[in-house]
Amino acid sequence: MSRSIKELSVHYNPINERNTFTSGDIVEGRVVLEVTKEIKVDSLFVKLTGDAHVSWTEGTGDDERSYRDYERYFKIKQYFIQESSKRGQSERNTTLLYGETYGPVIKPGSHVFPFRFQLPQQNMPPSFNGVLGWVNYILTVKLSRPWKPTSTTYTVLNFVVTNDGTNDHLLQPQSGTQEKKIKLFGSGQMSLTATTDKTGYMQGEMIRVFVDIDNSSSRDVKLKYSLKQQQIFFAEGSSNGAYTHIVKETRDLIPSGQKTKIIVDMIVPHDLTVTIENCRIIKVQYELKVSLGVSFASDPAVRFPVVILPPEQHCPPWRGPPGGFQSYPPPQPNLVPYPPGELPPPPAGLYDSTVLPHPGAAGVYPNPDAFQPGFHPAPSAQKSTLFTLYARCLRNLF
The missing domain is CATH 2.60.40.640 (Immunoglobulin-like)
Incomplete structure (x- = not known):
């Protein structure tokens, strides 16, 4: 100067x-x-x-x-x-x-x-x-x-996107089940059911997943879960990107013949990049994965898209874990059993929507169904009347 x-x-x-x-x-x-x-x-x-x-x-x-x-x-x-x-x-x-x-x-x-x-x-x-x-x-x-x-x-x-009252779908829980038959180095079958409390989470908020495991096989397994970020960039007909594990954990063993129910809690970092789906040349997406670690075999896994929001876009949590989720006696060491006597979130599907064009597009933002290959949403199911009423009440608050 x-x-x-x-x-x-x-x-x-x-x-x-x-x-x-x-x-x-x-x-x-x-x-x-x-x-x-x-x-x-x-x-x-x-x-x-x-x-x-x-x-x-x-x-x-x-x-x-x-x-x-x-x-x-x-x-x-x-x-x-x-x-x-x-x-x-x-x-x-x-x-x-x-x-x-x-x-x-x-x-x-x-x-x-x-x-x-x-x-x-x-x-x-x-x-x-x-x-x-x-x-x-x-x-x-x-x-x-x-x-x-x-x-x-x-x-x-610092520009952020705020809730315009069209993000009711982010309140919906997601649920999925995977089963696996053991044919090599053992016998029997195992199943994994995972249910999230909702789909959208603020920076700094806790993601809660309810996990039901039935290990009716002759093999011991481990519960594994992760939250992965994927950044994708587009230019001149090509794409490039990278992914980062925000959370990656392995829990205690579930022995052969054991049934157990576990609550998994993950804190979203306060400075985590929010989901970006309304940009033509940049996407930022998140995948939540829950799986059973099986030695010398592919892991049965349930995957969900997760939308990360700024703190201004609060999505109230589901108030209770799945009902009938009494702990299988005895509970496993270092595992958190479900509290007894509370009702489950009904299974809910994802939404049929598309990536928003830009600029000036109207419609739902973010669009958690706009995932790139490799990000597999759970099968969709019909929304419950309870959640429809719940979403309407929430919209009146914004």
């Missing part, structure tokens, strides 16, 4: 304790420019942009190829000082806002330029920084002077 410019900064006013913004919110703030001597300015403006970008390289040497793609959601610009020859001119894909204008000569001292933007009312993905791409919402200030380098500064907004 030039010696004559002591400070060029941009500041916005937080609107909540978490310092987040969402569609339709007002972003107000100020640009501070402090100069040590008189300067002449061609233009001074602040802009607010929302963009997604992905890029990666595959191969080496002559076979190396780069992939990239870009998506712009909006660009809003407010000029404080603009060259007279360019005033009133439209800018491509830009919404211009006009407020108070200032002269082209800035006197020595500190000067404050207020601005006010409104985020578009459209379906945009949340802020995200991933292994091969990002989604950013940025306030940028640019100061242009004759015969001088352009001075630039910026600050990043």
